[in-house]
Amino acid sequence: xxxxxxxxxxxxxxxxxxxxxxxxxxxxxxxxxxxxxxxxxxxxxxxxxxxxxxxxxxxxxxxxxxxxxxxxxxxxxxxxxxxxxxxxxxxxxxxxxxxxxxxxxxxxxxxxxxxxxxxxxxxxxxxxxxxxxxxxxxxxxxxxxxxxxxxxxxxxxxxxxxxxxxxxxxxxxxxxxxxxxxxxxxxxxxxxxxxxxxxxxxxxxxxxxxxxxxxxxxxxxxxxxxxxxxxxxxxxxxxxxxxxxxxxxxxxxxxxxxxxxxxx
Ligand SMILES: NC(=O)C1=CN([C@@H]2O[C@H](COP(=O)(O)OP(=O)(O)OC[C@H]3O[C@@H](n4cnc5c(N)ncnc54)[C@H](OP(=O)(O)O)[C@@H]3O)[C@@H](O)[C@H]2O)C=CC1
Ligand SMILES: O=C(O)[C@@H]1CCC=N1
Numbered sequence: 001x002x003x004x005x006x007x008x009x010x011x012x013x014x015x016x017x018x019x020x021x022x023x024x025x026x027x028x029x030x031x032x033x034x035x036x037x038x039x040x041x042x043x044x045x046x047x048x049x050x051x052x053x054x055x056x057x058x059x060x061x062x063x064x065x066x067x068x069x070x071x072x073x074x075x076x077x078x079x080x081x082x083x084x085x086x087x088x089x090x091x092x093x094x095x096x097x098x099x100x101x102x103x104x105x106x107x108x109x110x111x112x113x114x115x116x117x118x119x120x121x122x123x124x125x126x127x128x129x130x131x132x133x134x135x136x137x138x139x140x141x142x143x144x145x146x147x148x149x150x151x152x153x154x155x156x157x158x159x160x161x162x163x164x165x166x167x168x169x170x171x172x173x174x175x176x177x178x179x180x181x182x183x184x185x186x187x188x189x190x191x192x193x194x195x196x197x198x199x200x201x202x203x204x205x206x207x208x209x210x211x212x213x214x215x216x217x218x219x220x221x222x223x224x225x226x227x228x229x230x231x232x233x234x235x236x237x238x239x240x241x242x243x244x245x246x247x248x249x250x251x252x253x254x255x256x257x258x259x260x261x262x263x264x
Pocket of ligand 2: 094164169
């Protein structure tokens with residue numbers, strides 16, 4: 001598989017690391033305006049780092065666009081004449097609809113809109129995808145690419161903004177929760193390193209428990225909350241302070257913002 005990542009910044013680089021560690025490509029073009037910081041990736045013989053988007057498009061089949069929303073239009077306009085039947089265009093751009101992509105490069109292209117997250121660098125991204133009419137022929141290929149680096153589901157395009165909040169911004173939300181748990185653990189006597197270890201692995205265990213068992217979270221909570229015990233005491237205090245409510249309200253605020261990014 002010949003893959004190009006157009007825009008190797010925070011997300012693009014995470015995808016590049018995910019592809020490298022899953023042996024997901026035979027050749028990989030990474031583009032960036034100032035490529036110095038990622039030039040060392042050329043130590044992997046199959047990687048080419050360049051500023052030249054046109055060369056990357058010509059030499060690759062799968063094109064993953066990971067630039068900022070305000071940068072995508074110009075890049076598509078500058079490369080559209082090079083697009084052929086072999087290309088699969090995968091956009092990760094927040095708020096940039098398939099319709100807008102089609103208006104620039106035409107409907108007769110395999111277009112996949114995706115929303116991965118930065119955990120793709122360690123093969124653990126939750127990635128949501130959707131496609132245009134022609135992209136239906138390549139959606140299984142796109143799923144296979146993302147499934148090598150985590151878990152993917154196909155959703156309708158109208159849910160893409162919500163998926164961005166839940167899965168892409170979600171990484172930051174969960175990080176803050178892990179950080180807060182770490183701070184609590186330090187206050188309870190662990191040094192910072194141990195505290196983070198306790199927080200991370202407990203978080204990981206909670207998620208794995210749900211994934212493996214298929215249980216509802218409250219079912220698992222019931223197993224932990226001993227009557228009159230310390231867990232329910234702590235949990236109820238967190239809820240009195242608005243734990244669930246603050247998370248939900250934060251997600252709604254994020255969604256409100258993303259709707260504006262989409263419009264502009
Ligand atoms: N960060 C995240 O967790 C997620 C981001 N997204 C979406 O992915 C996209 C990228 O986000 P993010 O990685 O955070 O952004 P960054 O700003 O970190 O990365 C954008 C990259 O695009 C490069 N770039 C800009 N213009 C060009 C150009 N003309 N040719 C080649 N490369 C170019 C920049 O290069 P240079 O640095 O040299 O200027 C930069 O490396 C956004 O649309 C975002 O909404 C989606 C899901 C998660
Ligand atoms: O914060 C943002 O706007 C982008 C989209 C999701 C993750 N980063």
